[in-house]
Amino acid sequence: MSNLIIPKEYKPLLDKRSTEKAIKLVKDFFQLNLSTELKLSRVTAPLFVLSGLGINDDLNGVEHPVSFKISDMGGKTAEIVHSLAKWKRLTLASLDIKPGYGIYTDMNAVRADEELDNLHSLYVDQWDWEAVISDKQRSVEFLKKTVNRIYQAILRTQFVACDAFPQLKPFLPDEITFIHSEDLLEMYPGKSAKERENLAAKKYGAVFIIGIGGKLPDGTIHDGRAPDYDDWSTPTDDKHHGLNGDILIWYPVLERAFELSSMGIRVDHDALLRQLEITGKTEREKLYFHKCLLNGELPLSIGGGIGQSRLCMVMLQKAHIGEIQASIWPDEMRKTCAKNGIPLI
Secondary structure (H helix, E strand, O other): OOOOOOOOOOOOOOOHHHHHHHHHHHHHHHHHHHHHHHOEEEOOOOOEEEOOOOOOOOOOOOOOOOEEEEHHHOOEEEEEOOOOOOHHHHHHHHOOOOOOOEEEEEEEEEOOOOOOOOOOOOEEEEEEEEEEOOHHHOOHHHHHHHHHHHHHHHHHHHHHHHHHOOOOOOOOOOOOEEEEHHHHHHHOOOOOHHHHHHHHHHHHOEEEEEOOOOEOOOOOEOOOOOOOOEOOOOEOOOOOEOOEEEEEEEEOOOOEEEEEEEEEEEOOHHHHHHHHHHOOOHHHHHOHHHHHHHOOOOOOEEEEEEEHHHHHHHHOOOOOHHHOOOOOOOHHHHHHHHHOOOOOO
16 A cells, blocks of 8 residues: 555546446557567467476566466466466477567466555556567667567557547657666666656656666666576677666656566577576576577577556556456555545456
């Protein structure tokens, strides 16, 4: 509750029935644009995977997956996915996807350790996507090109939503600004990572922060990343490291930075070994996913996740993600939101 933001004099621009119609419009339009921009084919994804294979996303390494025993498989343990970051790369290989093409899917997850607020829910829904690339495309330039394509799909979705519901007014800038996390630290010394994000997002309207997971010059990291999917340690020039990042916008409804996507070029053989060593996770080399990668059985790729409810929340200018998705919220939060005109589903 301490992180709950209550906008002054907030009133939803769409009623509940209009909101449901608008959610479908946004989801249908955006995923069609995303798949067209990045040449992605839709695939079916799992809700859970077997534990012990190294396939589940470890996020920051402290979150615990929701798990259960499978009676008909000798009591083996299954885990509800945190995301499909590694599963997608295995799928690219199994489908023999060629460079320049990829896949996307609806990812549904349960994150029991999440701190609940305006943006964070126990239920996470994303468009998870992954595309095969060449070795030459493992560069910051290609990463930026891909981010620009995704951002243009977001802008087109904003236009369609505002055109269909004129009470919504566009607010996103025409272009997204790229800033490396090391430069962001230099721009705002003495500020926390979240404070730096807020300042940059407010200044530029939309930013992509490059290089998340590796150590900054002051010994901190901008934010946590697992060592076995995004490549955050490969040198990209004389100063910077990292081939990943986050898409953030300045969200005027809540007056804060708002993350829409986490994405990046994925680890190759050398980057995986380096990052497992850096994080003290070398024992993972023996897991199924990691052995496949180290044995050269998986293609080079770029990928990420784009929050479905989050994108709808922004497009429909809502104050709480609970206005978009049905989830569980603390009684006190429901009461506070209802009192302040925020109707949670």
